[in-house]
Amino acid sequence: MKTTPPPRNDEKVHDLSRLLRPASIAVVGGGAWCASVIEQCHKMGFQGPIWPVHPTRETMGGIATIPSLAELPGIPDAVFIGVNRHLTIEAVHHLSEMGAGGAVCFASGFRETQAETGDGDTLQDALLDAAGDMPIIGPNCYGFINYLDGALLWPDQHGGVRCDGGVAILTQSSNMAINLTMQARGLPLAYMVTAGNQAQIGLAEIGRGLLADPRVTALGLHIEGVGDLRAFEALAQEAHRLNKPLVALKAGKSEQARAAAVSHTASLAGSDAGARALLARLGIAQVDSLTALLEALKLLHFAGPLPSSRVVSMSCSGGEASLIADSALGRDVQFPPLTGTQKTGLRAALGPMVALANPLDYHTFVWNHVDQMAEVFAAALSGDIALGCLIVDYPRTDRCDAGAWDCTIAAAAEASRRARKPLAIISTLPEALPEETAARITRAGLIPLHGLDDALAAIEAAAVAGQVRTLPAPLLIPGDVRTPTLLHEADAKAALSEHGVELPRANRASSRDMLPEALRNLPLPVVLKAEGLPHKTEAGGVALGLDSEKAVIAAAATMPAECFLIEEMIEGGVAELLIGVIRDPAHGFVLTLAAGGTLTEIMQDSASLLLPVTRTEITKALLSLRIAPLLRGYRGKPPADIPSIVSAVLGVQAYVTAHAAHLDEVEINPLICTPARAVAADALIRIGDET
Template identity: 35%
Template sequence: MLSSDLTMSQRSLPFAYMISVGNQSVLRMEDFIDVLCNKPEVKAIGLHIEGIKDISIFSEVALKALEAGVPIVALKTGSSKIGSELTVSHTASLSGSDDLFQALFERLGIIRVSNPVQLLETLKFLCVAGIPKGRRLVGLTCSGGGATLLADHAEKIGLEFTRPSKKTAKRLTRLLHYTATVSNPLDYTTPIWGIPDRVLPVFETMLTDPYDAAIFVQDYPPPELEESKPYYLNDAKSFIEASSKVRISSAICSTLPENMDQSTREMLVENGIAPMQGINEALEAISTSAWYFGRRESIRKNGIEKLRIKPLSGMPATGIVSTLIDEWEGKKHLQEIGLSVPEGYIADIAEVPELAEKIGFPVVVKMIGKNLAHKTDAGAIALNILSCEEVEKAVDRMKKDVENFDPTAVSEKFLVEKMLEKPTAELLVNVRTDSQFGMAMTLAAGGVLTELLTDAVTILLPTNRYELENALKSLKISKLFDGFRGGEMIDTEKLVMALIDLAEGVQNPTFGIKEIEINPLFIYKGKVCAVDVLMRVVNVTSGAVSSK
């Protein structure tokens, strides 16, 4: 069992409790979180999650822990295709899709890690060093290589090694050996190594500038080189003394995990310094801990109550039949919800040229049918048509192409719409209902970029403007929203309000929407428009209660 493996680790994580919950048939993970987050000896809670039985209760206790200031660090396994199959075979009733778990963790301020080592190192940093209040980091090494390793990985994960102030740099120049270069991370060089009278003033001076966390890279010698260890410990004690005066989260980190012996680790823990093993693991722990602090503060500011996930009342366990409706019907639903769609009309084949002329060229013509979910693949769409003659040719070509693609998909119904101007950006918006997580919204790069870019974020519903704004900012295409390379800046407020209208509309049982995908949603400077939509509505068989 993983729980047994963790207790045998050589990491000096100060365990208060180790609990294996098995298949959670009697007591669930949520029950233990509920109790443990109130215990004064518990500084953080680590979870190995295969699945969660009740998302609503889990969200309640996770937010309770957050309110109590007890971080939760989660290792969720079963995210790969094979891993998911193994999880299903072990605890079939518990597994859920990975993007929804990710959305859940982000919503609740839960730190997610990818492996057991990172789980232990993150918990160790939180429990021993505490929670940093930001991403400003000061680094100390007695090696140019160590300083480079720190700087390289910190940049990748958004930690900030800010330069020493002019006043600090001037003082450091006087204190350091002439071979040293004033920088952050700082290589204080071997000529003063192990000499407390030289090293302590350097460390104290370096830490006078405002930082949120401090890290000192130091690898300790093996037993056969024990005679040099006092010099290492001298510098470690200087770091302990200097960092204790500024009261920021601090860690001493070995480059290689095995290069920190147990006695050293225990000494550091006793002095409130996290003994971290591995540079990347240490920096990841600091980064995610700082993320936790920011997320916790924003949740408190915007209201914990808004993020509670309530059970899907009224959702029948059985008897739901979902039906894919055509684009015309879907767009009528969107208009009822309050979203804009292109000007258009539905027409029989003979009426298409006349309607195109009535709308005004250029137009878009689409064959409409329930078996035409992906019109581009079937050849069931023609763009930028400029005349009645082109309309007739396009309709004839469509019939032939769809016949070749799928004879059962051929339809005599066509949607004629005004061809829209090129937008500032295109977004894919999907809202779906999951029996375990409830409703979720996925935002991604839309149009032709959907399959080219891995650019998506999922949030759980209900949500609010703040959460939506943050979700949009996390997308790579969000640069387009800000006027990328001279483009128009969009009105983010209008986009957010359109997404809120959509989310509220889908949650309204009157519409009976099971899933909706808009791709693309055209985004302009002052408006948005749903250009294409796939929509499934639910029909509940006799005897079942109303569904949402």
């Protein structure tokens, strides 16, 4: 990854170092959760002082209590506040005044419950005023676990252990955080952090605080809502600068984005497309399950970002070789053909009876011969690949003797050392790689991955993290559009034309009587359209190929409108495209490029990007579509003028940029693509009042 300049985010960033890596901890409150915080710190061997604060209890968690914050023997670095919401505000104010390093606010009943309590907004504002510059995590959250230093502001059990270095995981869900600590996959957890309702500090800012610890190798994010887009841009830039990969599991849908649009674009883009486009733009690898998140973080911790998704797979079973190849379909994981060097080494080690291919079935007659197995694995690793994959399912230790499988770890470790390539041992079934075996694998310098599907998702994510990237331009941020209105098609086209979008020759008829006049000076045949309909074709508002005045008048008589648009008919098109932009409040302006015309919703062939985009990005997205062969020229037919298509997209972008504060959506459908032109045959704009 290239080094990038400092983040562009101009907002204040809190110093979280004392809070996340405390030398002293105070616990305010007397409930079971407060006693649990003390208990968990003791279990993990926290070395600093712990100060329980309670006005009446004598001890808590085996430690003498202190009656009030004012009587603390020192200024705490981190404070767990486990009292009701009103007392929480008082405690935060006192801690801020005394210069504490930060606090976790356990109580609920703030903005997240405004609809139920009616005073949540007021109390949250009071909490923020009380905090001032002191960082607070929450409210309504469990807090965090620092496994590196044994510091836990955490009111419950967990399944982790101390480590010297590892990955950090950040989630908005406390319950999911507990579950993730229970993983038995050999993943070293450095931090587990919950964000609660993010009254003051959002996911992105906490993420930057975690990346600042040199012992953290990668950051996993479970995201329910992105929040501050500029803060997420800053997080991605900081991760890029530190060469620490980010992996995200994005949940939830944006109701605003689904409800906002009346166009085809909405059904193609929606919130999920916006989220995926945002993560891709920021270089954040995306996975679709919690288990894939854990496996991706594990691979990134032990191997770092991969320079490519080219892998070699080895197993002693043809069934497993076929299974991994089939499981990789639809993923960006490649099994390149074996090179001459690989084949020579493999043939020398395996003899003439084994068919050489990638994935490789190396058979079992070298099993338990560690030196010979190491030669096989090292030969396979000698190609132009980023990672070796050795498929092994280990027997269950409660009923079987796993000693005969020790050879796989010994041989794989030797092969990885010889080839100087990372090698992952992958089980087809997650339960076929016990935690104690995974620990032995990591001690041998190898990477244990649980389950084929999650392992392949991890490889894909690690390759995304390894891509060399240039710094994207800042996102175009949408405004808060109220009561947007739909422009007439002619007005929408005229607005886009001012920014370079090519249009067909056209005239408007404000009544049926004006049709003959509007038809003059237009070449036949023409297209007649009823104005004021967002989906003209479905409503019977479009007639094509009209070659006379009589045909135009007859067609108009069947349409549910009084105003019409007559256009020249664009002929010679080799493809039709959709260009759409919707305002997605959660992610920015989502640009959708798709198969257009009547194929839009049938094919669901689309690519989504976030504005602003470059010519190169537009071209790459166009050529990723399933209809790309038509654009290139299919079976002897002429290609479309791709530079003209790109110019049309840039014209739409220019219009959106000029009206970002008020714009709701734009759509051209279809853009008729000929060998020489790209013409907007239909256009839709929904925009709010600019006054």
